[in-house]
Amino acid sequence: MFVRRVAVIGAGYVGLTSAACLASLGHQVVCADIDEKKVEQLRRAEVQIFEPGLPELVGEGIAAGRLEFVVGVRNAVRDAEVVFLCVPTPMGEGGAADLKAVEAAVAEMKDLLAPGTVVVNKSTVPVGTAARVLELLGRDDVFVASNPEFLREGSAVKDFMHPDRIVVGSDAQNAAERVSALYARLGAPTVLMDAASAELVKYSANCFLAMKLSYVNAMAELCERLGADIANVTEGMGFDQRIGQSFLQPGPGWGGSCLPKDTHALLQIAEAAGHDFELLTATINTNEKQSRLIIGKVANAVGGDLKGRKLGLLGLAFKAGTNDLRDSPALKIAKMLKAEGAELVAYDPAIPQAVEGVTGDVTVVDDVQQAAKDAEALVVLTEWPQFRSLDWAALAGTMAGQVVVDTRNLLDVDVLTRAGLTSHGVGR
Numbered sequence: 001m002f003v004r005r006v007a008v009i010g011a012g013y014v015g016l017t018s019a020a021c022l023a024s025l026g027h028q029v030v031c032a033d034i035d036e037k038k039v040e041q042l043r044r045a046e047v048q049i050f051e052p053g054l055p056e057l058v059g060e061g062i063a064a065g066r067l068e069f070v071v072g073v074r075n076a077v078r079d080a081e082v083v084f085l086c087v088p089t090p091m092g093e094g095g096a097a098d099l100k101a102v103e104a105a106v107a108e109m110k111d112l113l114a115p116g117t118v119v120v121n122k123s124t125v126p127v128g129t130a131a132r133v134l135e136l137l138g139r140d141d142v143f144v145a146s147n148p149e150f151l152r153e154g155s156a157v158k159d160f161m162h163p164d165r166i167v168v169g170s171d172a173q174n175a176a177e178r179v180s181a182l183y184a185r186l187g188a189p190t191v192l193m194d195a196a197s198a199e200l201v202k203y204s205a206n207c208f209l210a211m212k213l214s215y216v217n218a219m220a221e222l223c224e225r226l227g228a229d230i231a232n233v234t235e236g237m238g239f240d241q242r243i244g245q246s247f248l249q250p251g252p253g254w255g256g257s258c259l260p261k262d263t264h265a266l267l268q269i270a271e272a273a274g275h276d277f278e279l280l281t282a283t284i285n286t287n288e289k290q291s292r293l294i295i296g297k298v299a300n301a302v303g304g305d306l307k308g309r310k311l312g313l314l315g316l317a318f319k320a321g322t323n324d325l326r327d328s329p330a331l332k333i334a335k336m337l338k339a340e341g342a343e344l345v346a347y348d349p350a351i352p353q354a355v356e357g358v359t360g361d362v363t364v365v366d367d368v369q370q371a372a373k374d375a376e377a378l379v380v381l382t383e384w385p386q387f388r389s390l391d392w393a394a395l396a397g398t399m400a401g402q403v404v405v406d407t408r409n410l411l412d413v414d415v416l417t418r419a420g421l422t423s424h425g426v427g428r
């Protein structure tokens with residue numbers, strides 16, 4: 001079998017998943033992080049992120065001697081044939097991607113790499129970063145490739161092991177082939193291309209998804225004005241194979257660790273290239289408008305004024321199936337409600353307690369009853385499926401008001417009605 005010595009830099013959602021999955025494919029993997037505590041925990045197969053199957057895969061990799069965790073780039077790269085950069089690229093000044101972590105990792109590895117090593121950008125990085133990394137490496141005996149990652153939080157292992165496609169870009173064809181060969185066992189469609197195109201694929205895909213969601217949210221608003229139901233409209237649209245069923249669900253606005261930063265980054269990339277990307281600007285503006293619409297909806301539901309009103313929030317994570325709070329629309333809505341004077345108590349099944357510096361706008365409780373108690377309204381912000389089967393009649397009995405604002409159109413309206421609750425959804 002084709003086995004490679006692989007280094008993975010960064011043990012977050014992308015890095016840890018890649019490291020554990022590549023080890024499960026038979027490769028010899030060393031995964032490095034700067035966070036010593038995280039490395040300590042991972043050596044004991046303790047995974048702090050909420051990803052089905054990941055702790056098991058990490059444990060199996062360690063037990064098989066194929067997966068190792070180290071602190072610092074220098075301890076991972078010396079023997080590697082392929083080095084994956086999976087470090088954060090958050091939104092920097094003016095919206096552009098901040099490449100400090102990429103640059104720091106490259107600076108640390110440049111004199112340690114064996115000749116012939118391929119350094120692979122798996123982080124989402126602007127067009128031109130592969131060329132920039134090669135320049136920073138300052139060597140003509142190593143290669144750089146771009147291999148954007150498309151996994152989704154909450155199903156990261158499944159997405160990595162069963163990808164819709166694998167994209168590898170390099171201006172050195174042999175390097176791209178060597179990287180794609182690591183995934184050969186997955187049998188996924190593989191597209192090889194130049195580095196700049198591969199870098200753009202990731203932004204193009206994420207911004208398209210953001211645009212799809214903004215479009216649906218805008219249609220939902222129109223449905224409300226016209227007396228139509230967005231669920232019927234999207235069902236009718238989704239059967240068209242050119243459109244597809246997914247990403248047609250209205251909500252409180254898109255968020256998470258990728259879409260906001262990637263839309264802003266692509267806007268910057270376009271601007272720098274002299275292209276006025278009006279469609280992307282409209283996508284972002286529509287999303288901003290969506291949060292304001294939701295605040296208006298909640299205010300109307302409790303009689304107009306939010307000052308001093310006690311609200312129970314259901315969900316804090318940016319989507320169901322994860323405990324990731326980065327750029328969560330739920331937190332954005334919470335902040336806006338708080339600014340209007342509301343008192344907020346929140347429950348999320350994946351976030352049992354307050355997170356310092358993150359959940360300051362809300363009191364976090366560890367069961368739904370506490371969130372509902374004396375609440376004038378409950379506001380569903382994350383689409384956790386278990387919210388559907390709550391004992392709504394019992395919750396209604398403890399609430400001060402009898403109103404639910406369901407920003408995800410998650411709950412069964414008939415069930416709520418039978419429980420004596422008035423519900424307000426989006427786009428119906």
Ligand code: NAD
Nearest residue numbers: 010011012013014033034086087088089101123124149153
């Ligand atoms: P993350 O924050 O979960 O993980 C990044 C890890 O890198 C952290 O553990 C951090 O301690 C570590 N790190 C930072 N600087 C380092 C350095 N110099 N050396 C070693 N380790 C370092 O981030 P993530 O969500 O995995 O995202 C990583 C990249 O992948 C980003 O560019 C992101 O846009 C992209 N991406 C993310 C997802 C996703 O769903 N999270 C999906 C596809 C692509």
